Each structure stands twice: as structure tokens, then as C-alpha cells.
Amino acid sequence: MRTRASQSLARVPRRSGGAGLFGVPRLEELVADPERVGVLDAHITRVLRMQAIAALNILCAHEVDLLRDDVPAHRKTGHDERLLPVKEAAEKFGVNADWLYRHHKELPFTVRCGRLLRFSELGMDEFIRGKSR
Numbered sequence: 001m002r003t004r005a006s007q008s009l010a011r012v013p014r015r016s017g018g019a020g021l022f023g024v025p026r027l028e029e030l031v032a033d034p035e036r037v038g039v040l041d042a043h044i045t046r047v048l049r050m051q052a053i054a055a056l057n058i059l060c061a062h063e064v065d066l067l068r069d070d071v072p073a074h075r076k077t078g079h080d081e082r083l084l085p086v087k088e089a090a091e092k093f094g095v096n097a098d099w100l101y102r103h104h105k106e107l108p109f110t111v112r113c114g115r116l117l118r119f120s121e122l123g124m125d126e127f128i129r130g131k132s133r
Contacts, residue, residue: 027052060113067111067120082121083111089119093128 024044025036040048068081090097101117104110109123 024048027055056114060116064111064113083118084121084124086117086119089124092121092124093119 024040025033027048030037030048037045064083084092086097086100090100093100100107100119104117104119107119107127109120109127111118111120
């Protein structure tokens with residue numbers, strides 16, 4: 001892939017019927033016009049997919065930061081929020097991991113980021129304190 005000014009260029013694959021260099025569409029251009037994906041070769045497809053994954057990771061991290069700012073206990077105590085993986089959350093909550101997977105939608109301390117399932121440690125503490133009253 002070559003670059004010219006602000007445009008990325010790549011060779012058109014033979015199967016597309018074209019020849020020479022073409023402008024590589026940006027991710028937002030592919031979303032707006034999915035037909036443009038037909039001229040991409042395997043390498044450019046992987047590059048664009050990795051860019052999309054990197055953008056998703058950045059957005060998920062930002063979403064977690066926003067969720068952490070919304071937890072009232074975090075503001076009151078000043079403790080850093082921890083998002084626990086399923087196994088650790090199951091141990092803390094006294095259930096098995098399978099139970100958490102089945103009931104995570106009912107629990108207010110569940111944090112989803114794409115396919116990741118995490119549990120707010122402060123949210124779990126508040127939930128446990130609320131149930132013990």
C-alpha cells in the first residue's frame with residue numbers, strides 16, 4: 001500500500017477486472033457504501049479490519065471510563081474501580097461462573113464491552129450491602 005498526500009493507494013486485484021492503483025476507501029466510506037469492499041485485496045482487508053478493531057478498543061476503553069465516572073461510590077470513596085472477570089466475580093459473589101453467565105442481564109453491576117463480560121467490584125459491594133439490610 002502506498003500513500004499519496006492524504007490518500008492511501010493499493011493495487012487492484014486481478015479478479016476485479018481493473019488494473020493499476022486505486023484509492024483505498026476509509027472505514028466510514030465502506031460503511032456508507034459497502035459495495036466498495038469488492039475491490040479490496042486480502043492485505044488491505046486485513047489492514048482495514050485491524051484499524052476497525054483498534055477503533056473499537058479505544059471506544060470500549062472510553063466507555064469503561066465513562067461508566068467508572070458514573071459509579072457514585074467511586075466519587076465518594078475515591079477508590080479506583082476494578083472490573084472483575086467472570087471467574088473472579090463468581091468467587092467474590094459466592095456463585096459459580098455459569099450462574100453469572102445465565103443471570104448477568106439481571107445484575108446492575110454488569111459491564112459489557114463488546115463481547116467482554118465484566119463486573120464492577122464497587123457495584124457488587126453496593127449490591128451486597130443493599131441486600132444485607
